[in-house]
Amino acid sequence: MRIAMIGTGYVGLVSGACFADFGHVVTCIDKDAGKIARLESGEIPIFEPGLDDLVARNVAAGRLSFTLDGTRAIAEADAVFIAVGTPTRRGDGHADLSYVHAAAEEIAGLIDGFTVIVTKSTVPVGTGDEVEAIIRRVNPNAQFAVVSNPEFLREGAAIEDFKRPDRVVVGTEDERAQAVMRELYRPLSLNETPIVFTGRRTSELIKYAANAFLAMKITFINEMADLCEKVGADVQQVAKGIGLDKRIGGKFLNAGPGYGGSCFPKDTLAL
Ligand SMILES: NC(=O)c1ccc[n+]([C@@H]2O[C@H](COP(=O)([O-])OP(=O)(O)OC[C@H]3O[C@@H](n4cnc5c(N)ncnc54)[C@H](O)[C@@H]3O)[C@@H](O)[C@H]2O)c1
Structure with a gap:
């Protein structure tokens, strides 16, 4: 083609x-x-x-x-x-x-x-x-x-x-x-x-839903990292402990500086 x-x-x-x-x-x-x-x-x-x-x-x-x-x-x-x-x-x-x-x-x-x-x-x-x-x-x-x-x-x-x-x-x-x-x-x-x-509208929304969900995982584990510091727990082990559950999955659960890059900030804002 x-x-x-x-x-x-x-x-x-x-x-x-x-x-x-x-x-x-x-x-x-x-x-x-x-x-x-x-x-x-x-x-x-x-x-x-x-x-x-x-x-x-x-x-x-x-x-x-x-x-x-x-x-x-x-x-x-x-x-x-x-x-x-x-x-x-x-x-x-x-x-x-x-x-x-x-x-x-x-x-x-x-x-x-x-x-x-x-x-x-x-x-x-x-x-x-x-x-x-x-x-x-x-x-x-x-x-x-x-x-x-x-x-x-x-x-x-x-x-x-x-x-x-x-x-x-x-x-x-x-x-x-x-x-x-x-x-x-x-x-x-x-x-x-x-x-x-x-449908076309559904497809357009799937892209934003996917990026928002991934950004949410990053934000979630960072919130957990703050909690871990307060209560004396280890966020990497929390991430492993929840990520092995197939309903949750282990990816995008690394605590760190938050999300960035060329897409997540603009796409979550637009959604
Ligand atoms: N970069 C990523 O990782 C990524 C991943 C998935 C989706 N997207 C999406 O894909 C789209 C493009 O992103 P990108 O990172 O490739 O952008 P980019 O800024 O790297 O490239 C856009 C290009 O389009 C050109 N352009 C603009 N108007 C034009 C026109 N009328 N005729 C010809 N060329 C024109 C610009 O000169 C530029 O080179 C965005 O909507 C972005 O959200 C990006």
Whole structure:
């Protein structure tokens, strides 16, 4: 299949390279000219173990390319992914959707024939409806379906997470779009990765629910660490003692400085 990836940041570059490695033809698009120039000269703008090899291999095989101008790639694509940033909006903590909306406007006039528009960015419930409305307004004759397909990769383990995920979540009720998404992720059926098909709004919420739950585990064990200090208990043994219970699980129970990174703070705030 042919994929256009709008936004070649952490998620766009890793997803684009992995989809190319699955055998698809992927064009990664970004409006940052410096980033595209570096990628075209073989330089990887982020540090992610194994990504340089993966990119080089797929560029050499003719399945992965980078461009500032997505006109042709979007017209030829079976699926156009939106993987732009959704940072915290100043003032109210809401996700800033201006990049997503701008990408939808750009895509609308360029798609040609039935195209699946896939939102990979983390977006609040209802954003898929907005993307659909923008495309419909700009190009009333367009044939398309808007799908939610949130990304769960972790920075530092991103390739492994993309290629061997616990699950893939796909939010769409459109049967043609479901078939395209199944085809895009077909290599994952080899390791029996569950693909969870849901409604679009449910899929959008799953991403926030997952991040909020993981952040809550970190916050919970830190609260327990405070209590341990007061009562003379050992928080690592508490974590082990509760984590061995399969209903709780041992991951994300390391007491420490609290949660941070590029996603948990903004996503918990947005939720
Ligand atoms: N980084 C992570 O670990 C991670 C994990 C899961 C989900 N996410 C989500 O994925 C989304 C992207 O995150 P990221 O970390 O990859 O962001 P990023 O800031 O690294 O990359 C976004 C890229 O999009 C480009 N861009 C913005 N508007 C564009 C447009 N109209 N056309 C072309 N390019 C455009 C920017 O120049 C930038 O290079 C966010 O919603 C984030 O919450 C991130």
